[in-house]
Amino acid sequence: MREIQIESPGRDYRLVGAAAPRLIPGPGEVLIAVAAAGLNNADLLQARGLYPPPPGASPILGMEVSGVIAELGEGVGGWKAGDRVCALLPGGGYAEFAVADAGCVLAVPEAIDLVEAAGLPEAAFTAWTNIMDTGRLAASESLLIHGGTSGIGSLAIQIFAARGHRILTTAGSDEKCQAALAFGASRAINYRKEDFVAVAKAETRAVGVDVIFDMVGGDYIQRNIEAAAPWGRIVNIAYQKSFRAEVDFRPVLTKRLTLAATTLRGRSPAQKQAIRDALLREVWPQLGARIKPVIDRIFPWEQAQQAHEYMEKTGHTGKILLTF
Numbered sequence: 017m018r019e020i021q022i023e024s025p026g027r028d029y030r031l032v033g034a035a036a037p038r039l040i041p042g043p044g045e046v047l048i049a050v051a052a053a054g055l056n057n058a059d060l061l062q063a064r065g066l067y068p069p070p071p072g073a074s075p076i077l078g079m080e081v082s083g084v085i086a087e088l089g090e091g092v093g094g095w096k097a098g099d100r101v102c103a104l105l106p107g108g109g110y111a112e113f114a115v116a117d118a119g120c121v122l123a124v125p126e127a128i129d130l131v132e133a134a135g136l137p138e139a140a141f142t143a144w145t146n147i148m149d150t151g152r153l154a155a156s157e158s159l160l161i162h163g164g165t166s167g168i169g170s171l172a173i174q175i176f177a178a179r180g181h182r183i184l185t186t187a188g189s190d191e192k193c194q195a196a197l198a199f200g201a202s203r204a205i206n207y208r209k210e211d212f213v214a215v216a217k218a219e220t221r222a223v224g225v226d227v228i229f230d231m232v233g234g235d236y237i238q239r240n241i242e243a244a245a246p247w248g249r250i251v252n253i254a255y256q257k258s259f260r261a262e263v264d265f266r267p268v269l270t271k272r273l274t275l276a277a278t279t280l281r282g283r284s285p286a287q288k289q290a291i292r293d294a295l296l297r298e299v300w301p302q303l304g305a306r307i308k309p310v311i312d313r314i315f316p317w318e319q320a321q322q323a324h325e326y327m328e329k330t331g332h333t334g335k336i337l338l339t340f
């Protein structure tokens with residue numbers, strides 16, 4: 017099979033196609049003939065040697081794929097060869113075949129293009145577990161999603177708008193704000209022109225927002241605290257601006273806020289399966305109707321290097337994919 021290897025990991029890494037022996041799924045695993053792999057920032061960091069895969073994971077890049085089931089490992093039921101699926105992986109997605117834990121595999125409904133489905137798993141798992149499990153978003157509560165046109169933000173807005181939540185979101189241009197409104201946000205804030213704290217207050221009769229989903233960090237840490245409602249929950253999945261900030265914790269105390277941050281990749285298969293099951297129950301029935309993957313650009317696997325360079329420029333809206 018073909019796979020994409022990292023030549024000279026580090027700042028000047030190169031992604032090159034190489035031949036590799038076909039994989040064999042172990043007990044509890046499935047082998048997927050990959051149609052497409054989704055790109056993630058973690059892939060860029062891993063290629064630069066800054067983010068090693070978790071123990072036991074494939075050293076090949078790629079944390080999400082779509083494709084068809086090629087083979088079942090021992091003890092796996094409920095699937096057959098040829099089934100259309102997408103899956104969350106700890107690694108190994110940049111290849112013609114990928115092995116997935118059966119608990120991280122989801123069916124791709126006919127209404128969703130098989131290639132485009134590669135843009136679903138990482139965004140859906142991350143948005144759901146951080147906003148629902150960690151953020152404890154309750155019915156009728158408000159939600160602020162930073163990075164509303166990011167791979168994760170573009171799907172998160174659709175998922176939670178479909179569940180009836182009022183969503184405020186931030187993005188870095190008027191065009192991106194328009195896109196975020198089309199995904200279902202009630203108010204999109206161009207953070208280069210408007211102060212999201214002031215808008216969040218104005219939009220909630222000065223109460224603030226119940227749950228804030230953040231990938232920015234830095235000065236957003238204090239500003240999120242200011243924008244949060246009493247008993248609000250702020251959940252970070254990244255700190256792209258900075259991991260460091262000087263913070264006045266007084267409003268955390270007086271508003272009884274919760275600050276949290278989580279990662280997905282290193283969680284156990286059982287923890288990931290629990291998220292998968294919640295997605296199947298709560299989100300998948302609306303796929304193709306109210307919720308669709310947002311795909312910015314699709315590159316053939318031979319152009320993996322160009323795909324990474326394109327992602328590095330951060331102009332995209334939604335997901336970038338590689339086809340195999």
Ligand SMILES: NC(=O)c1ccc[n+]([C@@H]2O[C@H](COP(=O)([O-])OP(=O)(O)OC[C@H]3O[C@@H](n4cnc5c(N)ncnc54)[C@H](OP(=O)(O)O)[C@@H]3O)[C@@H](O)[C@H]2O)c1
Binds near residue numbers: 167232
């Ligand atoms: N913790 C976890 O388990 C987990 C899982 C998956 C991903 N992540 C991380 O979550 C982040 C988002 O992932 P993704 O795939 O959705 O990324 P993505 O598509 O590359 O989007 C990144 C977004 O961040 C926004 N952004 C970057 N710097 C910003 C700044 N200084 N101020 C405001 N907004 C800024 C950009 O918005 P504009 O273009 O509008 O400026 C862009 O929409 C990445 O850092 C990724 O590594 C974490």
